[in-house]
Amino acid sequence: MEFGPHLMLAVLEGAVTAAVLALMASGLSLVFGVMRVVNVAHGQFFMLGAVLAWAVSSAVSSALGGGAFGFVAAVLLAPVIAGALAVAADLTVLKRVGYDPERTIVATIGLLYILQQAALMTYGPEARPVAPPFNDRLALPWVAFGPEGPRLIWPWGLSITSYKLFVMGAAAAVLAGLWALMTRTGIGLVMRATQLDRETAQAFGIPVERVYAGVFGLGAALAALAGVLIVPIQQAHYLMGGDALLLSFIVVIIGGLGSLGGTVIAALLIGLSDGIVSVFFSPTLAKILATLLVALVLVFRPEGLRGKAAR
Amino acid sequence: MPVTKTDAAPRSPARRSAIKTLAAAAAGTASLPLWARYAGAESAAPIRIGFQMHATGIGAAYGRWYDRTTRAALRLINEAGGINGRPVELVTEDDGTDPKRGAEVVEKFASLHRCDVGYGTLFSHVVMGSAPRAGELKLPYFVVSEGHHVASGALNRWTLQPGITDVKSQVLAMAPFVRENLGRKVTMIFPDYAFGHDHRDFFSEAIEAQGGEVVAKLAIPPTETSFTKYFAKIPRETEVIYHVMVGPSVLTFVKEMGEFFGPSRPEIFGFIDSLESVDLQSPGLDFLEGTYFWEGMPRYVQPDQTEFDRHYRAAIGIDENGALAADPSDVSAYAHMFGCWETLYVIKAGMEACGYRGPDDRAALVEAVEAMTEMPLSNEHPQGAKLFNGRTHQVFGPQYISKVENGRLVVQAETPIEAGFYPDEVDYTTQSL
Numbered sequence: 001m002e003f004g005p006h007l008m009l010a011v012l013e014g015a016v017t018a019a020v021l022a023l024m025a026s027g028l029s030l031v032f033g034v035m036r037v038v039n040v041a042h043g044q045f046f047m048l049g050a051v052l053a054w055a056v057s058s059a060v061s062s063a064l065g066g067g068a069f070g071f072v073a074a075v076l077l078a079p080v081i082a083g084a085l086a087v088a089a090d091l092t093v094l095k096r097v098g099y100d101p102e103r104t105i106v107a108t109i110g111l112l113y114i115l116q117q118a119a120l121m122t123y124g125p126e127a128r129p130v131a132p133p134f135n136d137r138l139a140l141p142w143v144a145f146g147p148e149g150p151r152l153i154w155p156w157g158l159s160i161t162s163y164k165l166f167v168m169g170a171a172a173a174v175l176a177g178l179w180a181l182m183t184r185t186g187i188g189l190v191m192r193a194t195q196l197d198r199e200t201a202q203a204f205g206i207p208v209e210r211v212y213a214g215v216f217g218l219g220a221a222l223a224a225l226a227g228v229l230i231v232p233i234q235q236a237h238y239l240m241g242g243d244a245l246l247l248s249f250i251v252v253i254i255g256g257l258g259s260l261g262g263t264v265i266a267a268l269l270i271g272l273s274d275g276i277v278s279v280f281f282s283p284t285l286a287k288i289l290a291t292l293l294v295a296l297v298l299v300f301r302p303e304g305l306r307g308k309a310a311r
Numbered sequence: 312m313p314v315t316k317t318d319a320a321p322r323s324p325a326r327r328s329a330i331k332t333l334a335a336a337a338a339g340t341a342s343l344p345l346w347a348r349y350a351g352a353e354s355a356a357p358i359r360i361g362f363q364m365h366a367t368g369i370g371a372a373y374g375r376w377y378d379r380t381t382r383a384a385l386r387l388i389n390e391a392g393g394i395n396g397r398p399v400e401l402v403t404e405d406d407g408t409d410p411k412r413g414a415e416v417v418e419k420f421a422s423l424h425r426c427d428v429g430y431g432t433l434f435s436h437v438v439m440g441s442a443p444r445a446g447e448l449k450l451p452y453f454v455v456s457e458g459h460h461v462a463s464g465a466l467n468r469w470t471l472q473p474g475i476t477d478v479k480s481q482v483l484a485m486a487p488f489v490r491e492n493l494g495r496k497v498t499m500i501f502p503d504y505a506f507g508h509d510h511r512d513f514f515s516e517a518i519e520a521q522g523g524e525v526v527a528k529l530a531i532p533p534t535e536t537s538f539t540k541y542f543a544k545i546p547r548e549t550e551v552i553y554h555v556m557v558g559p560s561v562l563t564f565v566k567e568m569g570e571f572f573g574p575s576r577p578e579i580f581g582f583i584d585s586l587e588s589v590d591l592q593s594p595g596l597d598f599l600e601g602t603y604f605w606e607g608m609p610r611y612v613q614p615d616q617t618e619f620d621r622h623y624r625a626a627i628g629i630d631e632n633g634a635l636a637a638d639p640s641d642v643s644a645y646a647h648m649f650g651c652w653e654t655l656y657v658i659k660a661g662m663e664a665c666g667y668r669g670p671d672d673r674a675a676l677v678e679a680v681e682a683m684t685e686m687p688l689s690n691e692h693p694q695g696a697k698l699f700n701g702r703t704h705q706v707f708g709p710q711y712i713s714k715v716e717n718g719r720l721v722v723q724a725e726t727p728i729e730a731g732f733y734p735d736e737v738d739y740t741t742q743s744l
Binding site: 127135156235284 | 367368369371372374375531532534535536537539540541542543544545547559560561562563566570571572573575588589593594595
C-alpha cells in the first residue's frame, strides 16, 4: 500500500483505539479526581462490560430472535450492572478502609482478582464475540496526483466499517455528556465541590459518602460502556482488562489526573501514535514511546498536560 | 467425617486447642482412604500422572479441552484395568500458562506429589521453561505441544513428544499443497514469538523448495488486539495469505482480515490454531468460506469417519461438529487435544513394556518409549497411524487439509506420514539418564 492511504488507515484504526481509551480513562480520571483514590480494578470493569454484553446480548437474542436488540440491551444494561457492582464494592470495601489511598490500592487489587477469577469460573476462558448491530464495509477514496491533476482513487484495502465509525461517534457523545454533567448540572456541582474540599462540602450538607459511591459507580460504568462498545470488534475475554488498565493509566498520567479535557487529549495522542508508530515502525516502539512520554511527563510536568498542580 | 464428632472436642474450646483438634481430624480423615486401601499392598498403589494444565492465562481455552480429553482417556484406561494392574490417578496443577510457574509445577510433581511422570504441557514457552527442571529432577516429561523444540535438540532426554507432530513436520507436509493448489507468492502472518518463528522459518524454507516465494513476513506481537493496520503491509502481488495466530484475539484477527479485503481476497491458507475452540458460525467469520486450513485432526465428522474417531468422540462426549454434545456452543480444541489421548496411551504402553513399578523405574520408562516405532491407527491412536523417532523423541503422523464449505471444515487432502519427515537434528539416546 502507498504511504498516503496507509497513513490514513493507521490514523483511522488509531482513532478507534483512542475513542475507547478516552472513555475508559475518563472513568479512571473521574474516580481519582473526585475521590483521590486509584482504582486498580478499573480494567476489570471494562472486562465485565464486555462479558456482560455477551451475556445480555445472547440472552436477548435467544429470546427475541437476533437483530440489533441484543446489542442495544447490552449498551443499556451492562454499564448499569457493572456500575451497581462498583457501588456495592464501594460501600462494602472502600468505605470500610476509609478511602485511605494505600489501603484502597490494595483493596482494589483484591477486587481485580476476584472479578477476573469470577469471570473465568463462570464465563470461561474462551473469547466470545457479540454481533455488531450493523457492520458495513465502507471503502474509502484517496486523492492521487497524476499527470492530469488530482483525481479520486479507491486504494486496495483502504476501508473502515460503519460500526467503527459508530464507536468514535458514541464515545464522543458520551464524553460530551459527561462534560455537561460535570459542568452544567447540580450533580456535577456536588461532585466538583467534593473534589475541591471534602470536609467543607460535608459541612455544607453534601452527602460525601453517597457522592463517593456514585462516582465510583459512574467510573466503573464508563469502563463497562467502553467494554460494550469494543466487544463487537474485539470479543470478550476474561484477561482483556489488564492491557486496558495499563493504557488507561498512561493516558490519565499524561493527561493529568482528574482532568477530563486532558484525558481526551492524551487518549488521542496515545491512540493515534500507537496506530501510526506500530504500523510504520514497530509495535514495541509504540509502547516504548508511550512509556517514555509518561516518564517525561512525570519528570517535567508531574500534574500532567491539563492537570492542576497539587495544593 | 466421623472423627470430628468424637468426644475429643475440648470442654472449653480455646482457640488453639480447637484448631489442633480440627487439624488432627483433618489429617486423620485425609490419610484414611489411602492407608486403608493400600496398607500392605504397595504394588496396588495408583500410578500418579502429574498434569501440567493451562487452567488460567492465555492457554486456558486449550487447557480445558486438554483436561476433558485426559480425563476421558484415563477413565477408559482405569475401566480396562489400569496400568500393570494398578489404577491411574491424575494430579492436576495449574501453571497459569507461565514458564516460571511451569517449572515450579514440575518440581511439585517430582518432590511433593511423588508423581511418576509429568505430562500435558501445550504452550511452547512453558515447555521451554519447564523441561530443564524435569531433566534435573529426572522426571519423564511428556509434552503435547507441537513445538519443534523437542526434535530440535534444545531440550533433554527426559522430555518426549510421542502424541502430536511438531510444527516443522506439519509445515513441510503443507507446503506442496499450498504451492500446487493456491499460489506461488505467499505472505505470512504469524505471532512474534517462538511458535510463530518456527512457522516463519520452516515454511519459508519449505515453500522455496517447492518453487514458491514468501513475499512478506508480518510478525504480530502476541498481545495485539487490533490488526487492520498490519494488513496494509500485505503486498499487492500476494497470491496466498498464510496465517497462524493463537490467543484470545484470533477471532478479531480473522474478522478484520475479512473486512480489510472485502470482496477481493487472495487465497487464504491458515492453521486452525487461528480458530481452535472457536465456532466457525461466529459472526464475522462468513468470509472464511472457501479458505483452507491445516487440521491436526478433522473437527467435523467426515464421510469416511473411522470407528476409532467415533470411539474417541463418544468417550469425551463430542458431537459431529466437534463441540460438546451437552453444549453445542462449547467448541473443542479438536485439532490438538488428540495428542493428550495418544500420549497417555504411549505412557501406558511404555510402562507395560518396562514392567514399571515406581519412580526408580523412570529411566527404564524413557528407554521403553524410545524403543517404540510404529503406532497403528487404533482406539489408542485415533488421529492416525504414527511413527515414533526414539532418537529425536518426536512422533510423526498424517496431517489434514480442510476447506470451509457451508460453514464446515471439509477435508480435501490427508498427507502421508513421510511428507513430514526431515533429517534428525539430535540423538537424545546418546545423553546419559
